Amino acid sequence: MPAQPIQFYNRLTQRLETEAVYGEGPLRFVYENALGKVALHGLVKRALFSDWYGRQMDAPKSAARIRPFIQQYGVDVGEFAEPVESYGSFNDFFYRKLKPEARPVVEEAAAVALPADGRHFVIPDVTVGPDFFVKGVRFNLPALLRDEELAKRYEGGSVLISRLCPTDYHRFHFPCDGTPDTPRLINGPLYSVSPIAFMKRPSLFWENKRYVTRLSTPDFGLVTLLEVGATCVGTVVHTAQPGVPVRKGDEKGYFRFGGSCFITLFERGRIRFCEDLVENSAVGREVYARVGDVAGWRV
Known part of the structure; x- marks a missing residue:
């Protein structure tokens, strides 16, 4: 049976498109093949594997991958803050800054x-309906946050899941004004966050290594932000300072090599998501849009 393509709605082009999955062959092998699952649990999901791969992407010889990657995936070099020749490794290019x-x-x-470039999925009310991507699976706030009291604050609240592919800009930003606290690490494995993976293991969002930051805001209550690591993303770098007020769009940090995920939680009755996000998410489809674009409006 041929593999089903991953479709998403592109807000920029206003049409349905098919995702070009980086490393699709190996991904499908480890998540859809019995032998591959042995490799997944024995090696691929472990931090050791991502640490090793990260070192390969830090090596000077990895810079040779940059131009072929740009050409294959149509990355717009006109957006780069520095010239391509200035990147000393693939990782330098991967977490590049933009103009x-x-x-x-x-x-x-x-x-x-929106806090990041990527494919976005929303849950307007996390307590309504049992389904989250996969039929019969409920989004598990207590497991995600590992904090029962904090999870209670988001009962009936809203969730924005921003999935970054390796081809995306990999710095993430604050979605609104506020004051962040110190990111709290929750350790875990490093499953891929590609739909190929979460259709087989939707619980990966509250299993993977992640950081939790509470953002106290003047207009949206307590907003909680999570950076979720993934295969080959063993490192999340935070550049914002805890306790220092930030403005909407300020940089919060960046992911090193690989696909990854940023989750934003809003308390009940605080946000009304844009219609394209709501309509596409209702049929299990993500929306591609860029950091800084509108995600929704204050209620």
């Missing part, structure tokens, strides 16, 4: 900005 004008931030005070 400020490449990602304008929605200016309206009532608007929440």
Whole structure:
């Protein structure tokens, strides 16, 4: 039976598109093949594997991969803050900075900005309906946060899941004004966050290694932000300072090599997501859009 393509709605082009999956062959092998699952649990999900791969991407010889990657995936070099020749390794290129004008931030005070480039999925009310991507699986807030009291604050709240592919810009930003606390590490394995993986293991979002940051905001209550690591993303770097007020669109940090995920939680009645996010998510489809674009509006 041929593999089903991964489709998403592209907000920029306003049409359905098919995702070009980086490393699709190995991904399907470890998540869809019996022998591959042995490798998945014995090696691939372990930090040791991602640490080893990360070192390969830090090596100077990895810079030879940059231009072929740019050509294969159509990455826009005109957005880069530095010239391609300045990157000393593939990882330097991977978590590159962009020119400020490449990602304008929605200016309206009532608007929440998307925190990252990527494919976005929303759950307007996390307590309504049992299904999360996979039929019969409920989004598990207590497991995700490992904090029962914090999880209670988000009963009836809203969830924004922003999935970053290896081809995306990999710095993440604050979705609104506020003051962040110190990111709290929850250790775990490093499963892939590709749909190929979470259709087989939807619990990976609350299993994988992740960081939890509480953002106290003047307009949206307590917003909780999570960076979820994934295979070949053993390292999350935080560049924002805890306790220092931030503005919407300010950089929070970046992921090193690999696909990864950023989750934003809103308390009940705080946000109304954009219609394209709600409509596509309702049929299990993600929406591609860029950091700084509007995610929703204050209620």
